Amino acid sequence: MSTLLEVRNLTKIYGEPGEHTLERTGPRAGTNICPDTEAIVACANVSFDLYPGEVLGIVGESGSGKSTVVKLLYFDMERTLGSAWLKPYLDGHSDILDASGQQKRYIRNYLMGMVYQNPRDGLNFRFTSGGNIAEKLIMAGHMHVGKIRERASFLLDRTEVPVRRMDDLPSSFSGGMQQRVQIAKAIANNPPLLFLDEVTTGLDVSVQARVLDLIRELQQELGIAMIVVSHDLSVIRMLTDRTLVMKHGRIVESGLTDQILQDPQHAYTQLLVSSLL
């Protein structure tokens, strides 16, 4: 089986790194701030493969760099170092992080979807819920207004948003509903790869359960590969096949999700799992 996404040595440093910045930061050093230059290493040397249809979790405490990884891959931030190859883009022969602005827009619009923790980051609050989905579809090359509307209403229905609210602004929706509109928008272009960044954080438990079930059902139905970022081990347990554990910007352990949760190898993961309520 060939990989869908290959990520190698992905690194993001804020500020000027010194010669020893990478050695003097990370889990062993117990910090991600370089003592020499005060550069902040958000993530460093992050490497992993993702296979088609696989769900990968990234877990770690606040500031561990997990969100940075997906933001770099979705081009919300510029990497400092590292490469990523996405199979459907030039058959995986070209580093997507090296692509031009125009190519990056193409990759985002056609090959990726993103669901943010805060619906305000993923939705345009000046557009209606249907308008938000239409925006994504137009970006992905759809032109026929009737068909766009049809697809938008299908997606809203699929994500359990009442279709009659298609012409309402997201600001009039509840948090859970906004999140479902965001999911509908993110999958509108049938992307092979979807990023989910803390999508259930801040939702109350009953809404959280419905959103998790929706994500899992869509994943199974559409076979989308996903990278799920969460600090919540229960979310990781319910959604993902495989997990990366991050601390101070580095991957400290990776493995099958049930193995990470029941037979963690690294001292930090053992501590994290034993803190689970």
Added chain:
Amino acid sequence: MNIVEVQQLSKAFELHILGGKLIHALQEINFSISEGEVIGLTGKSGSGKSSLMKCVYRTYLPSSGAIRYASRSGVIDLASAPDHAVIALRRSEIRYCSQFLSVIPRVSALDVVCQFIGRSDDARAQASLLLERLGLPTELWDAYPVTFSGGEQQRINVARAIIARPRLLLIDEPTASLDASTKDTVIDLIRELRRGGTSVLCISHDTYTLNRLADRCLHLEGGRLVENIAYEQLVDSES
């Protein structure tokens, strides 16, 4: 033909919280499972039964040894196979059914049973058939299993594990909290799977279940395999 060959399998847990203390859960285990064979796994609590099963499913990372599994696409060592290969096998051939049901909250019983096969009309029809055979009251089918009794949850768990007819079924105490007639149904269902070629590794403390189900039993003591015997012998030695 052997579906599984376990060779010199050992598992130790290194507890960093206790200064790197090693807990030896399994030591030098050897056995095989042939196609369509049902193997019972017996032993006292803490003897290593669940650890052994979890090593085969790769929930536990074996410390040493090999678990050769004859998949449809060739032999693979589950002890060292890359994660994505194990994930692919879990999706298509190997199913693990733990003692306790674990589900996403607010998903109906019927949808939980369909979890690994999709929610098509056909899948739901199959799930309904299974739940009917297992005697789960129809009014519970659309309810959320979190609130169910232990026995009701167990029926959901078993149904979800067997619906896709895995090639290898790892099942932990499938009849523990069931009444006699439901127990017989579960035993029948697993026998039907076996007739279809499924190999089964089954942990149980229940002699009735093992008597009806297992071709032979492996007995564990302190993480070591002490006997690898036909079930009748185990009954004889206990009596």
